[in-house]
Amino acid sequence: MNELVFIALATLMFILMIALAVMVIRSKDLIKAAILLSGVSLIASFVFVLLRAPDVAMAEASIGSALTAIILVFAIKKTNRFEEGGEEK
Amino acid sequence: MNGLALVFYGGILLLIAVGIWGILSRRNLIKVIMAITIIATGVNLLLVSVGYISGRAAPIVGGDTGIDASSTTGSVVDPIPQALVLTAIVIGLATTALALVAAVGYYRKTGSLELKSWSYGLTNEKEVKK
Amino acid sequence: MMERTTFHRSLPAIALALLFAATLFVAFVEVDFGEPRIEEELPVNYQPGEEIDTENITTPGLRYLANSSEETGSANLVTAVVVNYRGFDTLGEVTILFLAATGVGALLSFIKDDDEKKKKKILPPSLILNKGARLVLPLIILFGVYVFLHGHLSPGGGFQGGVIIASGMLLFYIAEPTKGASHKVISIIESTAGLAFIGLGIVGLMTASKIFLANDFAGDWGEVGMLVSAGLLPLIYIAIGFKVGSEMTGLVEKMRGDGS
Amino acid sequence: MIAINVIIGMVLIIIGLSFQVLGALGLIRLPDVYNRLQAATKSITLGAISIAIGVGVMDPTLLTKAILVAVFLLITNPISSHAIARGAYRSGVPLWKGSVVDKYGPALERKEREVKE
Incomplete structure (x- = not known):
């Protein structure tokens, strides 16, 4: 792969990942945060493919973006959906 | 230090910094667990990127990949960090689940997920119980 | 207004996190990205495919790379x-x-x-x-x-x-x-x-x-x-x-x- | 001289990419969940499948895998978007103000009454 394309893709992915991570921390709705977190993992799995680690990418894609999100959602359903002072949206 | 190192190490460390900011500034337990998951993702990326070597293929030989099984030295990236991270990801899910169950237990005990002070669940238990 | 007070409160946390990231970044300046560091033990004029004397190798990554196909028969290292x-x-x-x-x-x-x-x-x-x-x-x-x-x-x-x-x-x-x-x-x-x-x-x-x-x-x-x-x-x-x-x-x- | 299958594959990939761009545009511009879901579904069925088939035509050794991917997308995509729309409606996501017809609401109420009895 061309070096320039590699740098451009990596930069784009890291910008997206950090933006999603900041949104995870800032959002008051926990279910929204869980879904954004699975987005972070999905992009991380793409970065693993860029780093020539297809095994790790497969594990990250299925664990990070499917199972972690679903376990978080089950836990949120047993507790509060909103952070304190966040229900007015 | 070249441009690629700047992008990868800088991006990964900023991701870890976002996670640390989340742990330090949020009081919701589930949000703290999410921040820990972000840090775990960043650390996994850091480990794999240390093992990356420019211009080499994934560590799979033979078959469609076109890499001869007898000359793997010098043509594929380092497989050890990848093996390490593979197990780290799987364990990360189990520990996240354990932490979440602990958070649910805290909610059942105090009626809230917010961490007012570190001794909240222990000292004020009788007054808060609904 | 709510938003601003929250931001104000989390400012020290942001500063601390960035300080942590900067410290780690300074540490990682020394680590080259994308450079082969598992093959420093190889002879200077090594050609791919050449037999290596595995007895004296101490870097585990290099040993695994050189021998894994013979020793394990696995294509995925x-x-x-x-x-x-x-x-x-x-x-x-x-x-x-x-x-x-x-x-x-x-x-x-x-x-x-x-x-x-x-x-x-x-x-x-x-x-x-x-x-x-x-x-x-x-x-x-x-x-x-x-x-x-x-x-x-x-x-x-x-x-x-x-x-x-x-x-x-x-x-x-x-x-x-x-x-x-x-x-x-x-x-x-x-x-x-x-x-x-x-x-x-x-x-x-x-x-x-x-x-x-x-x-x-x-x-x-x-x-x-x-x-x-x-x-x-x-x-x-x-x-x-x-x-x-x-x-x-x-x-x-x-x-x-x-x-x- | 470029081979004919490469040209066909490239045309298919360009068609797919343009549908993906339109889908992304719709995801940003459309007003509510249900409209956006419409755009996203179209971009997957026409965009992703077209790209998969295009790659398969360009490199015939990948054609079987590409067709498998296409069939899998064709099965899963309508089901998942149906589930998302249903979940959104049932968890109370409002319709856009300009929507003219809502047939699922009365049907859902009828079903809920049936379950209660």
């Missing part, structure tokens, strides 16, 4: 490291997974209170979702089995395949909200797979090398790239696949609670 060279670590990891799943079950049984026991009536799933999930679920499980069966030939392996099967079972929960996987079946599969892992390790004790989890049949049954080339390695990965799959399914099932 990550699989070779996970199951063969570091098989004992993998056994420990599977044990940690088992302990975490058990811990989740134990904690949940402690904190269960009465108001969860009353079941509320839930709407049945829609017809499209139900039939579609029933159509797709066998395909997903087949794909998971393919992934852990070919773990030594293509990307993937026991962990990934098991997790794919567990996420297929999630689809089953969406399609049938009132039902769940049977705990009995899950625990039977899990313990059988764990025993199979240990048993395959004991086979290594009985063959030529007399080492726990040794893989002495590598290359005896076929060339690198064939399904049977890697000796005991695919069998161990199949056991790991079943164990991880059943453990993850059990974990999700426990977290889900009573169909709510």
Whole structure:
């Protein structure tokens, strides 16, 4: 792969990942945060493919973006959906 | 230090910094667990990127990949960090689940997920119980 | 106004986090990105494909790269490291997974209170979702089995395949909200797979090398790239696949609670 | 001289990419969940499948895998978007102000009454 394309893709992915991570921390709705977190993992799995680690990418894609999100959602359903002072949206 | 190192190490460390900011500034337990998951993702990326070597293929030989099984030295990236991270990801899910169950237990005990002070669940238990 | 006060309060945290990142970044300036650092021990005029004197090599990565195809018969070097060279670590990891799943079950049984026991009536799933999930679920499980069966030939392996099967079972929960996987079946599969892992390790004790989890049949049954080339390695990965799959399914099932 | 299958594959990939761009545009511009879901579904069925088939035509050794991917997308995509729309409606996501017809609401109420009885 061309070096320039590699740098451009990596930069784009890291910008997206950090933006999603900041949104995870800032959002008051926990279910929204869980879904954004699975987005972070999905992009991380793409970065693993860029780093020539297809095994790790497969594990990250299925664990990070499917199972972690679903376990978080089950836990949120047993507790509060909103952070304190966040229900007015 | 070249441009690629700047992008990868800088991006990964900023991701870890976002996670640390989340742990330090949020009081919701589930949000703290999410921040820990972000840090775990960043650390996994850091480990794999240390093992990356420019211009080499994934560590799979033979078959469609076109890499001869007898000359793997010098043509594929380092497989050890990848093996390490593979197990780290799987364990990360189990520990996240354990932490979440602990958070649910805290909610059942105090009626809230917010961490007012570190001794909240222990000292004020009788007054808060609904 | 609310927003500004929150931001004001978290300013020290942001500063601390950035300070941490900057410190680590200064440490990582010395670490070259994309430079080969596993082959510093090689002779200066080394050509790819040349035989290496593996007796004196101390870098584990280089030793694994040079020998893994002969020693393990596996085409996927990550699989070779996970199951063969570091098989004992993998056994420990599977044990940690088992302990975490058990811990989740134990904690949940402690904190269960009465108001969860009353079941509320839930709407049945829609017809499209139900039939579609029933159509797709066998395909997903087949794909998971393919992934852990070919773990030594293509990307993937026991962990990934098991997790794919567990996420297929999630689809089953969406399609049938009132039902769940049977705990009995899950625990039977899990313990059988764990025993199979240990048993395959004991086979290594009985063959030529007399080492726990040794893989002495590598290359005896076929060339690198064939399904049977890697000796005991695919069998161990199949056991790991079943164990991880059943453990993850059990974990999700426990977290889900009573169909709510 | 470029081979004919490469040209066909490239045309298919360009068609797929343009549908993906339109889908992304719709995801940003459309007003509510249900409209956006419409755009996303179209971009997957026409965009992703077209790209997969295009790659398969360009490199015939990948054609079987590409067709498998296409069939899998064709099965899963309508089901998942149906589930998302249903879940959004049932968890109370409002319709856009300009929507003219809502047939699922009365049907859902009828079903809920049936379950209660």
